[in-house]
Amino acid sequence: MTKILAVDDSASMRQMVSFTLQGAGYEVVEACDGQDAFDKAKRGGVDLVLSDVNMPVMDGIALIKNLRTLPDYKFTPILMLTTESAADKKSEGKAAGATGWIVKPFNPDQLLNTIKKVLG
Amino acid sequence: MKHSVTSQFQPSYPQPKAPKGFTHINRYWDKQQGVYAAKILPGQFYISTGGEMIVTVLGSCISACVRDRYRGIGGMNHFMLPVQRENLDPGVLSALSESARYGNWAMEYLINEILKNGGDKRHLEVKVFGGGKVLESMSQIDIGRKNIEFVHQFITNEGLSLAAEDVGGLFPRKVLYFPDTGSVKVRKLKTVRNDVVFEREQSYARTINNTPAQGDIELFD
Numbered sequence: 548m549t550k551i552l553a554v555d556d557s558a559s560m561r562q563m564v565s566f567t568l569q570g571a572g573y574e575v576v577e578a579c580d581g582q583d584a585f586d587k588a589k590r591g592g593v594d595l596v597l598s599d600v601n602m603p604v605m606d607g608i609a610l611i612k613n614l615r616t617l618p619d620y621k622f623t624p625i626l627m628l629t630t631e632s633a634a635d636k637k638s639e640g641k642a643a644g645a646t647g648w649i650v651k652p653f654n655p656d657q658l659l660n661t662i663k664k665v666l667g
Numbered sequence: 668m669k670h671s672v673t674s675q676f677q678p679s680y681p682q683p684k685a686p687k688g689f690t691h692i693n694r695y696w697d698k699q700q701g702v703y704a705a706k707i708l709p710g711q712f713y714i715s716t717g718g719e720m721i722v723t724v725l726g727s728c729i730s731a732c733v734r735d736r737y738r739g740i741g742g743m744n745h746f747m748l749p750v751q752r753e754n755l756d757p758g759v760l761s762a763l764s765e766s767a768r769y770g771n772w773a774m775e776y777l778i779n780e781i782l783k784n785g786g787d788k789r790h791l792e793v794k795v796f797g798g799g800k801v802l803e804s805m806s807q808i809d810i811g812r813k814n815i816e817f818v819h820q821f822i823t824n825e826g827l828s829l830a831a832e833d834v835g836g837l838f839p840r841k842v843l844y845f846p847d848t849g850s851v852k853v854r855k856l857k858t859v860r861n862d863v864v865f866e867r868e869q870s871y872a873r874t875i876n877n878t879p880a881q882g883d884i885e886l887f888d
Contacts, residue, residue, distance in 0.1 A: 558825055559771045559775075560771060562824070563771060601779045601782055630772075630779050632882065632883065633688075645887060647886040648883075648884070651775065652769065653881065653882065665886065
């Protein structure tokens with residue numbers, strides 16, 4: 548089963564994302580900030596990371612940078628799911644190694660299509 | 668001898684700069700309160716780090732006033748849930764429904780901006796206003812009540828603390844919020860004509876009911 552690491556500091560947002568992903572048959576591991584996500588990612592087996600940007604402890608951009616240093620996560624798709632739509636923030640994400648940028652609010656079907664696309 | 672005369676009718680200090688992304692908000696000197704103010708309409712939100720007052724007029728919409736109680740950074744949103752099939756039925760609003768998702772975004776946008784400007788999630792104080800039963804054509808649904816239910820559910824879900832509220836009832840409210848101190852002034856609009864409040868909310872309801880809420884998606888090369 549494809550495993551997705553869903554990272555958001557908002558419990559409501561994690562609940563919404565998990566509900567959408569689990570409904571489509573994905574296994575979901577939730578994390579509440581970048582550090583939590585990084586620790587869980589290191590345990591391995593994650594096929595895709597879907598992460599918020601603005602989070603306490605470690606934000607989404609730092610999470611991408613840290614994940615890209617791990618051999619297992621050099622090519623793993625990392626999608627950012629965020630309220631941030633500013634071009635400079637997007638460029639920052641791209642430079643850090645993000646695969647794509649999804650601005651909230653998300654449409655469940657479009658989110659699932661995008662995930663399918665990047666998973667190949 | 669010259670005295671410097673300060674008056675609430677004349678600003679004696681420059682208007683704080685609008686935070687990035689908020690230049691479209693109507694900002695002005697409020698003579699009655701003697702303070703710079705920002706007035707938000709349905710669907711908008713504003714945050715202040717510079718001592719401004721945030722003002723709105725609510726019918727069945729909800730405003731959450733959220734601030735970091737130690738740093739004085741805070742803001743206010745103004746939203747209602749779209750009317751979906753699931754909230755035509757009486758009963759508990761599903762936290763995962765399309766309409767609750769819309770509310771989650773309205774709350775998340777506000778909270779994220781506060782955190783981005785230096786607020787700390789652990790220190791957030793929330794006050795909630797509105798949710799009146801004032802949209803006559805929707806009276807069979809009582810969207811105001813759904814809005815109240817939603818915001819209560821959200822606050823519980825997120826482990827936030829509700830410091831005060833004034834919700835429900837039959838009258839629109841004018842809310843003045845001072846994020847630096849957390850103080851709020853609420854006036855029930857019992858005597859004035861409420862056509863403007865009603866029309867604004869109707870027009871906002873049409874927009875959110877007819878436009879699926881969805882942001883851009885970009886895949887990098």
